[in-house]
Amino acid sequence: MTIKLGCIADDFTGATDLASNLVRAGMRAVQAIGVPDGAPPDDADTVVVALKSRTIPAADAVAQSLDALRWLRAHGAEQIYFKYCSTFDSTPAGNIGPVAEALMQALGCPFTIATPAFPDNRRTVFKGHLFVGDVLLNESGMQHHPLTPMTDPNLVRVLQAQCRGRVGLIDHRTVAKGAPAIHERMAELQQAGVSIAIVDALSNDDLVRLGKALAGLPLVTGGSGVAIGLPQNWGMARKRSAEALPAAHGRRAIVSGSCSAATHRQVAAFIAAGGAARALDPLKLDDAVDTALAWAAPRLADGPVLVYSTADAAQVKAVQGRLGAAHAGEMVEAALSRIARGLVDLGARQLLVAGGETSGACVQALAIKQLRIGPHIDPGVPWCHATSAAAPDGLHVALKSGNFGTDDFFMKAFAMLDRPH
Numbered sequence: 001m002t003i004k005l006g007c008i009a010d011d012f013t014g015a016t017d018l019a020s021n022l023v024r025a026g027m028r029a030v031q032a033i034g035v036p037d038g039a040p041p042d043d044a045d046t047v048v049v050a051l052k053s054r055t056i057p058a059a060d061a062v063a064q065s066l067d068a069l070r071w072l073r074a075h076g077a078e079q080i081y082f083k084y085c086s087t088f089d090s091t092p093a094g095n096i097g098p099v100a101e102a103l104m105q106a107l108g109c110p111f112t113i114a115t116p117a118f119p120d121n122r123r124t125v126f127k128g129h130l131f132v133g134d135v136l137l138n139e140s141g142m143q144h145h146p147l148t149p150m151t152d153p154n155l156v157r158v159l160q161a162q163c164r165g166r167v168g169l170i171d172h173r174t175v176a177k178g179a180p181a182i183h184e185r186m187a188e189l190q191q192a193g194v195s196i197a198i199v200d201a202l203s204n205d206d207l208v209r210l211g212k213a214l215a216g217l218p219l220v221t222g223g224s225g226v227a228i229g230l231p232q233n234w235g236m237a238r239k240r241s242a243e244a245l246p247a248a249h250g251r252r253a254i255v256s257g258s259c260s261a262a263t264h265r266q267v268a269a270f271i272a273a274g275g276a277a278r279a280l281d282p283l284k285l286d287d288a289v290d291t292a293l294a295w296a297a298p299r300l301a302d303g304p305v306l307v308y309s310t311a312d313a314a315q316v317k318a319v320q321g322r323l324g325a326a327h328a329g330e331m332v333e334a335a336l337s338r339i340a341r342g343l344v345d346l347g348a349r350q351l352l353v354a355g356g357e358t359s360g361a362c363v364q365a366l367a368i369k370q371l372r373i374g375p376h377i378d379p380g381v382p383w384c385h386a387t388s389a390a391a392p393d394g395l396h397v398a399l400k401s402g403n404f405g406t407d408d409f410f411m412k413a414f415a416m417l418d419r420p421h
């Protein structure tokens with residue numbers, strides 16, 4: 001069997017977020033870490049190729065994305081989905097515009113759409129302006145992002161600065177009228193020389209109407225929200241079997257390198273509930289991996305163990321002052337990923353990882369190349385199943401980016417695996 005929808009994501013946890021939305025809309029999804037070597041699994045409707053191309057030089061992002069495109073097309077993809085962040089994270093040099101235009105050229109596709117709208121996570125687009133919750137993008141905190149500061153909420157202007165072709169708008173009044181009106185507007189814009197249209201969307205209903213209008217378009221670009229309206233174009237509807245994973249087994253462990261507010265609350269809730277937890281001190285990492293594993297070994301049989309470097313802003317600042325922010329991050333990621341590997345070697349087969357960068361490091365340490373996407377624990381965070389040299393019998397893993405998840409996320413996640421789906 002060949003895949004129907006081929007996806008290219010510009011970062012790792014964003015790929016999981018997209019795959020999770022596709023699974024919830026009825027597709028069986030697999031996430032590949034980088035461009036795969038072999039063929040996709042027989043029963044996958046979609047493959048999301050996870051790149052790390054958001055902030056690398058535009059030419060490299062284009063080359064990697066074209067590589068992914070070749071693989072996806074070789075395995076039958078009928079439509080390509082280029083996924084970026086729901087806060088449109090990019091610089092004036094790209095990489096959203098250059099990658100979208102390179103994919104259009106390679107596909108011979110003269111027109112596509114772009115929208116980061118994801119109402120379930122409070123990202124909406126109105127008259128081309130991106131809102132994060134109740135405020136415009138440039139007042140959401142994103143204006144201070146260290147790598148991709150977003151200072152203009154007008155996405156037509158932002159995308160135009162990155163594109164050679166003309167950028168236009170399909171506004172909410174057109175979207176509200178449904179697929180035929182959206183089609184008509186797409187044709188009109190194309191006639192007027194526009195090659196990419198930002199699309200307004202305020203609700204899931206808007207995204208479903210948009211999805212219908214996108215049937216047959218060779219390329220779609222967006223955050224993960226557009227995905228909720230696409231699987232029905234192949235006659236797929238939400239069904240439990242799309243999210244089925246093998247039965248869980250083995251020990252339970254959590255590794256947390258996220259210092260985000262939500263993770264703080266999750267770590268505190270786990271400890272308050274009596275969970276076995278051990279903090280990692282970034283200034284004392286010398287034999288930290290061995291001591292953490294020696295601590296964990298006798299406890300794993302009794303329930304989940306948590307190893308964490310999660311700390312408050314003052315503690316992080318103090319560590320960064322001593323080690324430098326980048327060096328501290330690398331050291332902690334290296335230690336936590338070795339601990340994750342060690343925990344799996346000790347029999348952990350249900351592993352939660354908190355932190356986007358931390359997840360990347362752990363997946364690498366575990367030599368995971370492919371993840372089967374299962375049911376979500378909270379929006380954007382599904383349980384996944386992987387096989388790797390570290391766990392040839394299979395491993396359940398959930399990768400939580402910093403601010404996702406309710407306070408009881410850790411307990412809730414394991415409880416889900418107790419129930420058959």
Ligand code: ADP
Pocket residue numbers: 257258259260263282309310311315316319320328329330331332333354355356357358359400401402403
């Ligand atoms: P999030 O998804 O919350 O942003 P990430 O894992 O992406 O989490 O990023 C957290 C970064 O902070 C990682 O590079 C991690 O190694 C680093 N880090 C974790 N704990 C500490 C700490 N106590 N002091 C300094 N840096 C830390």
